[in-house]
Amino acid sequence: MPLVFFKGKEIECTNGALLKDVLEDNDVSPHNGASRFLNCRGLGTCGTCTVKITGKVHPHTRVEKIRLNIPPHHFDDGLRLACQVVVEADLHILKWEGFWGQENPDNRINGL
Numbered sequence: 001m002p003l004v005f006f007k008g009k010e011i012e013c014t015n016g017a018l019l020k021d022v023l024e025d026n027d028v029s030p031h032n033g034a035s036r037f038l039n040c041r042g043l044g045t046c047g048t049c050t051v052k053i054t055g056k057v058h059p060h061t062r063v064e065k066i067r068l069n070i071p072p073h074h075f076d077d078g079l080r081l082a083c084q085v086v087v088e089a090d091l092h093i094l095k096w097e098g099f100w101g102q103e104n105p106d107n108r109i110n111g112l
């Protein structure tokens with residue numbers, strides 16, 4: 001059973017579970033702010049469920065490749081759509097800032 005680490009939680013889930021479902025079923029959202037309510041509900045079109053993943057994960061799906069190449073996202077940021085990621089191994093999840101989760105907090109200059 002894979003483990004998902006996110007926002008201080010250690011969540012055990014079924015192998016093959018959808019990451020977005022795993023998080024939301026455990027009261028942690030892959031969305032920031034209002035995007036928690038204003039999102040595509042897992043269609044892969046809104047781009048608000050982006051997360052940075054450390055761990056073994058399948059390659060980007062076709063839907064992810066399309067959406068993550070549309071601003072404000074930049075495919076090279078290496079983000080994933082939680083609604084498209086199938087959990088098959090232990091994963092450490094980080095959520096960036098901004099409505100779409102597109103702002104890497106490590107890129108802030110002097111806290112701005």
Ligand code: FES
Nearest residue numbers: 042044047049083
């Ligand atoms: S919920 Fe819209 S892209 Fe994942």
